[in-house]
Amino acid sequence: MTTITLDKTKRIKTLNHIAEVGLAIFNEEDYTIDNEANDPDAIVVRSYPMHNMAFGGNLKAIARAGAGVNNIPVDTCSNQGIVVFNTPGANANAVKELVLTSIMASSRNLFNGVDWVKDLKGKGEEVPQLVEQGKKQFVGREAKGKKLGVIGLGAIGAMVANDALNLDMDVIGFDPYISVDTAWELSRNIKRAMSLGDVFEQADFITIHVPLTNETAGMLNREAFEQMKPGVHILNFSRGGLVDEDALEVALEKGRVGKYITDFPNDRLLHMENAITLPHLGASTIESEENCARMATRQVRDFLETGNIKNAVNFPNAFLPYTGKRRVTVFHHNVPNMLGQISAIISKRGLNIAAMINKSRGDLAYTMIDIDEKVNGDVIPGMEAEINTIEDVIRIRTI
Numbered sequence: 001m002t003t004i005t006l007d008k009t010k011r012i013k014t015l016n017h018i019a020e021v022g023l024a025i026f027n028e029e030d031y032t033i034d035n036e037a038n039d040p041d042a043i044v045v046r047s048y049p050m051h052n053m054a055f056g057g058n059l060k061a062i063a064r065a066g067a068g069v070n071n072i073p074v075d076t077c078s079n080q081g082i083v084v085f086n087t088p089g090a091n092a093n094a095v096k097e098l099v100l101t102s103i104m105a106s107s108r109n110l111f112n113g114v115d116w117v118k119d120l121k122g123k124g125e126e127v128p129q130l131v132e133q134g135k136k137q138f139v140g141r142e143a144k145g146k147k148l149g150v151i152g153l154g155a156i157g158a159m160v161a162n163d164a165l166n167l168d169m170d171v172i173g174f175d176p177y178i179s180v181d182t183a184w185e186l187s188r189n190i191k192r193a194m195s196l197g198d199v200f201e202q203a204d205f206i207t208i209h210v211p212l213t214n215e216t217a218g219m220l221n222r223e224a225f226e227q228m229k230p231g232v233h234i235l236n237f238s239r240g241g242l243v244d245e246d247a248l249e250v251a252l253e254k255g256r257v258g259k260y261i262t263d264f265p266n267d268r269l270l271h272m273e274n275a276i277t278l279p280h281l282g283a284s285t286i287e288s289e290e291n292c293a294r295m296a297t298r299q300v301r302d303f304l305e306t307g308n309i310k311n312a313v314n315f316p317n318a319f320l321p322y323t324g325k326r327r328v329t330v331f332h333h334n335v336p337n338m339l340g341q342i343s344a345i346i347s348k349r350g351l352n353i354a355a356m357i358n359k360s361r362g363d364l365a366y367t368m369i370d371i372d373e374k375v376n377g378d379v380i381p382g383m384e385a386e387i388n389t390i391e392d393v394i395r396i397r398t399i
């Protein structure tokens, strides 16, 4: 259990390039961007691997300027009362555009064709004729009329599915956990797969848009490849770990999988013929980097200044209008009578509670309590210490 009282100047550390428009949200009077800080108030990150990092007692938030949080030790953060944010949907359009581009580029053999033409360098005036002679090896197929299977209909998958219809593709989607909001966004012309097998058996192109978790790791494995239509093109712009690469290698060799297009290269994939590897470019557009940075930094700033939580992946979202009064924020486990115990400790100091909110998410919960009148600052340390003695309190912060 840790007790923290907010400093005047908050330090923010970045572990990857974060767009300037986002960092500018941390106003200079109250924040310092300090990438050398040992124990910052918050970290803003993209894909930097954080699993081996130790977190200081001052760290309150980690914001992932992006969607996937598999580079962050989320459980460790939860146990330390560190909120992990991401930026849902902020880079979805960028990924969607690259997925659709890759469907076209792979089915038209664009990547191989471009490489082949480059090799004609130095052939002088023969080049045009060599091109006409050689182009037959790159004859492709059109996307129109082909079936696209979309696994995971979240921010990216739903956009890909909807826009593929505009390319005259048939679309079948699978997502057993689809959110109500996303379901409303989906065209009714998208067919609903009742199982992964439905997608595997029917699709000419399969694109996967799920997070990498214990459940989804290796989702595309030998059994999956064996159910697929021979020559299927697979697009993986989500995470490398979703695909069993031993099985993929065999499937590519046998032509079971025609092409594997991924944003997550490794040395092994570079040796596989018909594996097309891009340098993790899905979210690399100016627009997307700015959207993600803005959303991430706004969420961090709001949390540090008001305690309100939006788009956390470990703690519940919680919003209580901030009036500038003293606010006690408590991270705790989701157990009975927590509110009663916390409010008793506040009340016995003669402090009146003006507003409160308590939200839970699985085993975790978060409580914010506003105190009505001016509080003598001397009361805070004792009150925090006493709240910290409650079993199941993880962390307390008074703003």
Ligand SMILES: NC(=O)c1ccc[n+]([C@@H]2O[C@H](COP(=O)([O-])OP(=O)(O)OC[C@H]3O[C@@H](n4cnc5c(N)ncnc54)[C@H](O)[C@@H]3O)[C@@H](O)[C@H]2O)c1
Binding pocket: 066, 067, 068, 069, 088, 089, 091, 092, 095, 151, 152, 153, 154, 155, 156, 157, 174, 175, 176, 177, 178, 179, 182, 209, 210, 211, 212, 215, 216, 237, 238, 239, 263, 280, 281, 282, 283, 284
């Ligand atoms: N290449 C890139 O630059 C890039 C950019 C953004 C996101 N990503 C990756 O793409 C993933 C998806 O991003 P998003 O913004 O669409 O996330 P999202 O959270 O909006 O959508 C994920 C969807 O996957 C579904 N899902 C979860 N488990 C599933 C399962 N077992 N079977 C089927 N569906 C399942 C969820 O219900 C949800 O609808 C991210 O987690 C990240 O790893 C990559």
Ligand SMILES: O=C(O)CC[C@@H](O)C(=O)O
Binding pocket: 046, 047, 065, 066, 067, 068, 069, 091, 280, 282, 283, 284
């Ligand atoms: O930050 C990036 O460039 C990649 C982001 C992407 O992998 C994500 O999960 O949002």
